[in-house]
Amino acid sequence: VEYVKLAATYSKVNLGQGFPDFSPPDFLKDALVRVLSGENHMLHQYTRAFGHPPLVKVLAQFYGKLLGQDLDPMTNVMVTVGAYQALFYCFQAFIEAGDEVIIIEPFFDCYEPMTKMAGGTPVFVPLRPKAPKDGKLMSSADWQLDPDELASKFSKRTKAIILNSPNNPLGKVYNREELQVIADLCVKHDVLCISDEVYEWLVYDGKKNTRIGT
Structure with a gap:
């Protein structure tokens, strides 16, 4: 907190945090709009505290391939804010x-x-x-x-x-x-x-x- 305040006070670059200067990709924004524009009222209810079941299932499949692991979506995957x-x-x-x-x-x-x-x-x-070799940066x-x-x-x-x-x-x-x-x-x-x-x-x-x- 102290360093964030100092960076803001003296208009310095804060290397401790990431500040994106680009927007999310259009396909992601379009997908979110499609979901929220639907008539399915069940999309606007309380869901599973550890992550919406369809979402954790997809994440388990996706990261299972990346990690070379067999991930159980209900016990190995958690969605947070x-x-x-x-x-x-x-x-x-x-x-x-x-x-x-x-x-x-x-x-x-x-x-x-x-x-x-x-x-x-x-x-x-x-x-x-x-020190880099051969005079490289x-x-x-x-x-x-x-x-x-x-x-x-x-x-x-x-x-x-x-x-x-x-x-x-x-x-x-x-x-x-x-x-x-x-x-x-x-x-x-x-x-x-x-x-x-x-x-x-x-x-x-x-x-x-x-x-x-x-």
């Missing part, structure tokens, strides 16, 4: 007083306060810039985790690690080797990985977004 609420639910459900949560810097600005609101303690580990891919430094942050109190790929604000897309390091540490220490993939479709320059859940 945006990713922010989904993250809040994760922190409230899994983090208890005294738990540590590893947060990779730089990070989306809600991770730290959400950890604290749940009674947890943030433990920070930075992405460090590596630095890119987000040149920001990397030190595997040993990351491993040193895990303790008996570690409950979760927050993974954000593509990263906000850097845009870094973690490669398979980097994800494997994180996954191996989570398995070794029985730690939950909360994977925030809100920018999963914003991948450029031939990069491939590999999901840690695959």
